[in-house]
Each structure stands twice: as C-alpha cells, then as structure tokens.
Amino acid sequence: MTLTHPQQDxxxxxxxxxxxxxxxxxxxxxxxxxxxDFLRTAYRxxxxxxxxxxxxxxxxxxxxxxxxxxxxxxxxxxVGSALATPMSDLVVPSYREHGVADVRGLDLAKxxxxxxxxxxxxxxxxxxxxxxxxxxxxxxxxxxxxxxxALQQDHRRGLNAEQRAVVTYFGDGATSQGDANxxxxxxxxxxAPVVFICQNNGWAISVPTSVQxxxxxxxxxxxxGIEALRIDGNDPVASxxxxxxxxxxxxxxxxxxxxxxxxxxxxxxxxxxDPTRYRTDAEEQYWAERCPIKRTAAALRNQGVGxxxxxxxxxxxxxxxxxxxxxxxxxxxxDVLDMFDHVYASEHLxxxxxxxxxxxxxx
Numbered sequence: 001m002t003l004t005h006p007q008q009d010x011x012x013x014x015x016x017x018x019x020x021x022x023x024x025x026x027x028x029x030x031x032x033x034x035x036x037d038f039l040r041t042a043y044r045x046x047x048x049x050x051x052x053x054x055x056x057x058x059x060x061x062x063x064x065x066x067x068x069x070x071x072x073x074x075x076x077x078x079v080g081s082a083l084a085t086p087m088s089d090l091v092v093p094s095y096r097e098h099g100v101a102d103v104r105g106l107d108l109a110k111x112x113x114x115x116x117x118x119x120x121x122x123x124x125x126x127x128x129x130x131x132x133x134x135x136x137x138x139x140x141x142x143x144x145x146x147x148x149x150a151l152q153q154d155h156r157r158g159l160n161a162e163q164r165a166v167v168t169y170f171g172d173g174a175t176s177q178g179d180a181n182x183x184x185x186x187x188x189x190x191x192a193p194v195v196f197i198c199q200n201n202g203w204a205i206s207v208p209t210s211v212q213x214x215x216x217x218x219x220x221x222x223x224x225g226i227e228a229l230r231i232d233g234n235d236p237v238a239s240x241x242x243x244x245x246x247x248x249x250x251x252x253x254x255x256x257x258x259x260x261x262x263x264x265x266x267x268x269x270x271x272x273x274d275p276t277r278y279r280t281d282a283e284e285q286y287w288a289e290r291c292p293i294k295r296t297a298a299a300l301r302n303q304g305v306g307x308x309x310x311x312x313x314x315x316x317x318x319x320x321x322x323x324x325x326x327x328x329x330x331x332x333x334x335d336v337l338d339m340f341d342h343v344y345a346s347e348h349l350x351x352x353x354x355x356x357x358x359x360x361x362x363x
Contacts, residue, residue, distance in 0.1 A: 020298025173204025
C-alpha cells in the first residue's frame with residue numbers, strides 16, 4: 001500500500017467532500033465510521049469547539065486574556081482524530097488543540113487559566129490522558145516520543161497494558177524545528193508506538209508551507225524510515241479513519257506513523273497576529289467553503305437529519321460560550337505559593353529553597 005503522494009498540491013485522501021458528499025477511498029474505508037451517530041457526535045464537538053474558540057478570541061480582544069491561539073477551521077482533524085483515540089492512550093498536544101480537549105472530556109474552562117496568566121497549566125494531565133499545552137514550538141515532540149519509549153519498557157515488564165500508544169499534535173511550522181526532527185529520529189530508531197499528527201494549516205505565522213519545505217511534508221518522514229499518509233484534514237471521517245489506521249500500525253510493533261492533515265487556519269496564528277497582511281480574501285473564501293463544520297452539516301441534512309438537532313447543538317454551544325465568558329471574568333490568581341506545588345512530582349531542594357525564600361520575603 002502506497003501511503004505517500006509526490007504532488008505538492010495533492011489535497012489528501014478524503015471520504016466526505018466539502019459538499020457533504022461521500023467518496024469511497026480504498027486506504028481509509030476499512031477504518032472509517034460513516035454512521036449518522038458518528039457524524040452527529042463529530043458535528044456537536046466541532047460546533048462546541050468553534051463556539052469556545054470564538055468566545056476566547058473575543059475575550060482576548062476585550063482584554064480578559066493575554067493571548068489566544070485560535071483553532072478555527074481545524075476542527076475536522078482535531079475532533080475526528082480524537083474520537084478515534086482510546087481514552088487510555090496519552091495525547092500530547094501543542095497549544096491549539098481545543099477540539100481534542102473537548103473530545104477527551106476536559107472541561108474547556110480549564111484551558112483559560114494559562115492564557116489569563118493566573119495558572120501554569122490548569123489541569124491534571126493524568127485525569128484525561130491529555131498533557132498540558134506546550135508553547136515552545138515542537139518542544140513537546142521529544143517528550144511524546146520519550147513517553148512512547150517508556151511505554152515500550154512498561155509493556156516489556158508487564159505494566160500499563162491498557163495504554164498502547166501516544167498521539168501527538170503539531171503544526172507544519174514545527175517541522176522546521178530541530179526538536180521535531182530529533183523526535184522523528186528517536187521514534188524511528190526505537191520503533192516507538194507514537195502517532196505524529198501534523199496539522200498543516202498552510203501557514204507558520206506568515207510563512208507559507210511551500211516556503212518552509214521544498215517537498216510535501218508527507219514525503220519527509222520517509223527519510224527517517226517512518227510511514228506517512230496525507231489526508232484532507234477538514235474531513236472528520238478521513239481524520240478518524242487515518243488515526244485508526246495509524247494506531248493499528250504502531251500498536252502492531254511496526255514503529256511510528258505520521259499523518260499530514262491538510263487543513264486551514266481560518267483565523268490568526270494567535271491574537272497578536274494580523275493575517276490580512278499576508279493572506280488574500282480569495283484564499284480565505286476558498287477555504288471557508290471547505291469548512292469541516294459546513295460539510296458535516298450538509299452530510300447530516302442529506303441524510304434527513306432535522307433542524308431540531310441543529311438547534312439543540314447551537315443551544316449547547318451558546319451555553320458553553322456563556323459559561324466560559326462568566327468563568328473568565330471571575331477568574332483571579334490563586335495563592336502565590338501554589339506555583340511551587342507542581343514543578344516536580346516529588347520534593348526538590350531548589351524549589352523548596354525558593355519557597356522558603358518567598359515566605360521569608362528574601363527573594
């Protein structure tokens with residue numbers, strides 16, 4: 001089975017196009033869930049994610065958050081892949097995987113604290129097997145590989161049998177970082193059970209993918225000995241199927257797997273960015289027509305799903321927006337001493353000394 005494609009403009013394997021029409025794909029069909037229940041679930045998560053993301057963006061514009069990284073337009077790959085990933089597996093996100101967080105069952109309000117500047121993280125990463133956000137580009141990828149290598153050791157000793165893989169997310173810009181390439185080297189050498197999901201949203205801030213990489217990103221993992229697949233990341237069905245395929249691959253001991261999900265960042269890189277300085281209206285309109293939420297809604301309507309369902313989802317999303325708005329405005333910093341509590345898993349001499357100095361007023 002050939003899992004890569006040589007053309008730079010190849011959009012990626014898809015099963016649900018932007019008109020909401022189905023297309024059979026031999027590579028993905030065996031792994032796909034094309035049921036109406038799946039589409040309903042994916043649609044609800046994507047709409048919730050979009051509402052949360054829009055509200056957080058608005059709150060930042062109002063001065064309630066220091067910064068916000070929008071994920072608008074990338075809900076298809078995030079929700080589709082997250083629905084395919086067992087809760088027992090560890091997810092290592094970058095910093096805009098809000099849709100993955102929602103599927104994992106994390107209270108989205110917990111994402112707010114770090115962007116308001118009142119918390120260092122905001123949640124227990126072990127509770128939902130969803131790691132804290134990492135803001136240094138690609139710095140989390142060696143961590144994800146290290147956890148996958150540790151998982152191999154656990155299994156050899158008969159431990160942690162329920163966790164079988166690590167899934168990590170990053171953007172196309174991260175592939176230009178040394179950390180990403182080092183992670184691929186170690187993952188390939190160790191045959192680590194890690195799935196790399198590259199959300200190629202077209203832009204590394206203001207630098208287009210075509211400038212970042214001389215060849216399609218999907219071709220690059222082959223240089224490390226890693227199998228790769230390019231998909232339409234705005235198709236939640238293809239995203240689900242590709243992740244199932246990748247998990248089967250890594251769980252069978254065949255080493256890591258790399259998914260390039262072709263998607264589009266419809267908003268700014270972060271709220272400190274102005275995409276109108278480097279993108280055209282025509283480009284944005286082209287991708288707006290390929291919105292993952294619109295295509296899923298079209299598919300559901302084609303199947304006869306009534307407006308009551310869409311009204312219920314919209315009400316759920318509006319309730320979420322309202323709750324996040326109230327929560328954010330009421331969120332204040334906790335006790336300063338809290339910052340010393342979760343630096344290391346066990347007591348550390350330097351942290352203990354820093355705490356004592358703070359309490360004594362000598363620092």
